[in-house]
Amino acid sequence: MKRLWIALVLLGAVFTAVLWNGRALTGLTGELTGLLAQAGVQAGAGDWAGAGALTRRAQETWTARDGYLHIMLRHGDTDEIDTGFQETLAYLACRDEEEYAAANARLIARLERLSEAEQLTWNNILSAAAGNRCRRGPCAVWGDIW
Amino acid sequence: MVIAFVRTIILYLLIIAGIRLMGKRQVGELEPSELVLALIIADLAAVPMQDFGIPLLTGIIPIFTLLAVTMIISVLTMKSVRFRALLCGRPSVIVENGRIHQREMKKNRFTVDELMEELRMKGITDLSTVKYAILETNGQISVLPYADQLPVTAGQMGRSPEEGGLPLIIINDGRVLDHNLKTRGLDRTWLDKRLDEHRVRHTEDVFLLTVDERNRVYLVAKEV
Numbered sequence: 323m324k325r326l327w328i329a330l331v332l333l334g335a336v337f338t339a340v341l342w343n344g345r346a347l348t349g350l351t352g353e354l355t356g357l358l359a360q361a362g363v364q365a366g367a368g369d370w371a372g373a374g375a376l377t378r379r380a381q382e383t384w385t386a387r388d389g390y391l392h393i394m395l396r397h398g399d400t401d402e403i404d405t406g407f408q409e410t411l412a413y414l415a416c417r418d419e420e421e422y423a424a425a426n427a428r429l430i431a432r433l434e435r436l437s438e439a440e441q442l443t444w445n446n447i448l449s450a451a452a453g454n455r456c457r458r459g460p461c462a463v464w465g466d467i468w
Numbered sequence: 469m470v471i472a473f474v475r476t477i478i479l480y481l482l483i484i485a486g487i488r489l490m491g492k493r494q495v496g497e498l499e500p501s502e503l504v505l506a507l508i509i510a511d512l513a514a515v516p517m518q519d520f521g522i523p524l525l526t527g528i529i530p531i532f533t534l535l536a537v538t539m540i541i542s543v544l545t546m547k548s549v550r551f552r553a554l555l556c557g558r559p560s561v562i563v564e565n566g567r568i569h570q571r572e573m574k575k576n577r578f579t580v581d582e583l584m585e586e587l588r589m590k591g592i593t594d595l596s597t598v599k600y601a602i603l604e605t606n607g608q609i610s611v612l613p614y615a616d617q618l619p620v621t622a623g624q625m626g627r628s629p630e631e632g633g634l635p636l637i638i639i640n641d642g643r644v645l646d647h648n649l650k651t652r653g654l655d656r657t658w659l660d661k662r663l664d665e666h667r668v669r670h671t672e673d674v675f676l677l678t679v680d681e682r683n684r685v686y687l688v689a690k691e692v
Binding site: 325 | 525533535536
């Protein structure tokens with residue numbers, strides 16, 4: 323019976339941890355998409371500095387959890403988000419409204435998909451996963467191992 | 469490349485721990501759930517080993533989940549006969565009182581060729597000498613020949629041979645296993661005396677020393 327309890331506790335712990343991870347990711351991506359959406363509105367109103375500040379804040383929030391995200395997510399996905407932030411900030415610096423809007427929308431969509439993929443839904447269980455992409459570029463060794 | 473190296477070690481140790489938890493049975497004697505685990509676990513470990521674009525946890529979490537589920541299933545099969553029958557099936561009697569049950573063979577998709585092969589592997593070439601042949605849940609065949617086909621035992625001849633003991637290893641490649649020494653109720657003083665009797669000076673010079681329940685010693689010295 324001891325083995326049974328150990329197994330049930332282990333199973334419960336793993337299940338709780340993955341559910342918690344999903345919720346944490348939803349919280350994070352929700353916060354980031356909120357900031358980016360606000361930045362989009364501000365850019366639309368001509369406040370490029372404000373939009374830039376909000377986007378940078380979102381990027382800092384993302385980067386602050388870099389280690390955790392590299393351990394939990396595919397490297398290709400985290401790379402895409404990093405690139406998306408850089409792209410968006412570049413268009414903000416150029417004040418290219420159309421390109422910025424497209425890049426911002428792409429970044430928001432990627433963040434939403436990221437959190438969607440971690441949710442416990444029939445769609446996620448039964449549908450085909452996105453293709454893997456090998457991570458390229460500099461990264462923390464520990465992040466690479468995990 | 470260093471990433472592949474470190475991940476491989478981590479996953480390899482994890483798989484060994486998993487296989488160890490499955491117990492002492494060999495691969496050929498695994499129940500269906502255990503066989504599935506062995507097959508899946510290797511595949512799960514290989515993916516993050518080769519592709520370090522995906523998190524290591526992608527391999528670790530499924531492995532832990534499988535180990536936990538396998539443990540639960542193994543406890544349930546131990547506790548419940550019905551569950552065991554559902555998961556592992558029941559043994560099938562293929563030959564009973566010398567008669568082949570053809571329907572059972574068909575039900576198990578067990579051919580005559582396979583039956584003869586299994587019997588030959590057990591040293592039986594004449595089917596008429598087999599009283600029972602049972603196809604076990606792990607795919608192995610258990611064979612019970614007729615009594616007059618079995619070798620004569622000492623008991624049947626009215627003899628009482630000396631009981632053999634279970635030898636315990638006391639020295640293994642120069643290393644003294646103190647817990648085995650204690651199990652036999654012996655100590656180092658006794659061991660030193662036995663070594664003296666065999667003209668061995670140090671325990672490091674002994675390759676193997678076993679002691680059975682009657683304190684009979686078997687010693688093999690190390691080759692120079």
